[in-house]
Amino acid sequence: MNRGSRIAGVGSYRPVRRVSNDELAATTTVSAQWIVERTGISARRYAGDDETVVSMATAASIAAVKAADLVPDDIDLVILATSTREQLAPAGAPQVATGLGARGAGAFDLNAVCAGFTFGLSMASAAVRTGQARNVVLVGSDKLSPMIGPELPDTYAIFADGAGAVVVTGADHEGIGQAVWGSDGSRHDVIESRTREDGALRATMDGPIVYRWATGEMPAVAHAACERFGVTLADIDWFVPHQANRRIITTISRALKVPADKVVDDIGETGNTSSASIPLALSALRDSGRTEPGQLVLFLGFGSGLSHAGLVARMC
Incomplete structure (x- = not known):
C-alpha cells in the first residue's frame, strides 16, 4: 500500500x-x-x-x-x-x-x-x-x-x-491532498442540458446565480482545501480554478488575495470546457516553463449540480 x-x-x-x-x-x-x-x-x-x-x-x-x-x-x-x-x-x-x-x-x-x-x-x-x-x-x-x-x-x-x-x-509523500467537496441539488436547474421540443440538445445557464454562488461560496472551499493539506493560501504557488469565465476567476482570486501572477488563466484562448478546463489550464501552466516540481497547486472545481470540489496537489 x-x-x-x-x-x-x-x-x-x-x-x-x-x-x-x-x-x-x-x-x-x-x-x-x-x-x-x-x-x-x-x-x-x-x-x-x-x-x-x-x-x-x-x-x-x-x-x-x-x-x-x-x-x-x-x-x-x-x-x-x-x-x-x-x-x-x-x-x-x-x-x-x-x-x-x-x-x-x-x-x-x-x-x-x-x-x-x-x-x-x-x-x-x-x-x-x-x-x-x-x-x-x-x-x-x-x-x-x-x-x-x-x-x-x-x-x-x-x-x-x-x-x-x-x-x-x-x-512516499503526500502529493495529492484530501478533497473538500459538496453539492446543492436544490439548484440543479441553474446549469443544465436538456433536449428541447424541437429535438435540439441545448445547454442553459443562469449566469447571475452561478456568479453569486461561485464567488460567494468557493473562497471558503479553497481555504478548507488548504487546511486539509496542512498549508495556508500564502503557501500556494499556483491557483488553478475551473475556467468558468474571467470575471469569476478574478473575483474569487481577489477574495482569496492570491497574487495575479499565481492565478492560472487559460480561458482567453480556450473558453469554458467544463471537466477539461482545469487539466487544460494545468497543461498550459506546465508547458509555460514557469513551474518547478513540488510546487503547491490549489485546484478548485465548481459548476452544474451545483457541485464543487477543491484540493491541493504538488506539481510534477
Whole structure:
C-alpha cells in the first residue's frame, strides 16, 4: 500500500478549429467586444465531427502517459470525467483505455460536470493510496459546441471543447491532498442540458446565480482545501480554478488575495470546457516553463449540480 500519491504527468488535446469572437458575433446578437468584456474570452476551440469526447480524451491520455515516462501496460485504471457524450451507454472510458493501449485496465465514466476533474483526482488518488491501482489515468473531456447556439448568447460565447489528462501514481509523500467537496441539488436547474421540443440538445445557464454562488461560496472551499493539506493560501504557488469565465476567476482570486501572477488563466484562448478546463489550464501552466516540481497547486472545481470540489496537489 502506498503512503501517498502524486501527479506524474500531464497531457492535453485542443481541437484544430479556432473560433474567434468576430466569427461568433456575426451569427448572434452580441458583439465581439461584449464577449471579451463579459467573459474574458477572445477565442475558443470547436471540435470537428471526427474529434469526439473519446478521441480527444484518448489523445490527451496518451500525452499524459508519455509525460509520466510510463507505457500503457503500466496503467491499471482509467477515469473519464465528462458530461457531453451523446451515447449514454456503455461508458466511454473503456474505449479510452483501449485506444491508449491499456487493454486490461479498469475503466469508468464520472459525471460531476465542471467539477469532474477535481472529484476524479480525489478518486484516482484514493485508488493509488489504497493499493487498488499502481497508476491511474484521469482525463476530463467535453464537447460542448453541439449543445450551444446563437439564440442563447450567454452560453454560445462561453462554452467550447477539449480534453486534459493527468497520470496519478504512488509516492512516499503526500502529493495529492484530501478533497473538500459538496453539492446543492436544490439548484440543479441553474446549469443544465436538456433536449428541447424541437429535438435540439441545448445547454442553459443562469449566469447571475452561478456568479453569486461561485464567488460567494468557493473562497471558503479553497481555504478548507488548504487546511486539509496542512498549508495556508500564502503557501500556494499556483491557483488553478475551473475556467468558468474571467470575471469569476478574478473575483474569487481577489477574495482569496492570491497574487495575479499565481492565478492560472487559460480561458482567453480556450473558453469554458467544463471537466477539461482545469487539466487544460494545468497543461498550459506546465508547458509555460514557469513551474518547478513540488510546487503547491490549489485546484478548485465548481459548476452544474451545483457541485464543487477543491484540493491541493504538488506539481510534477
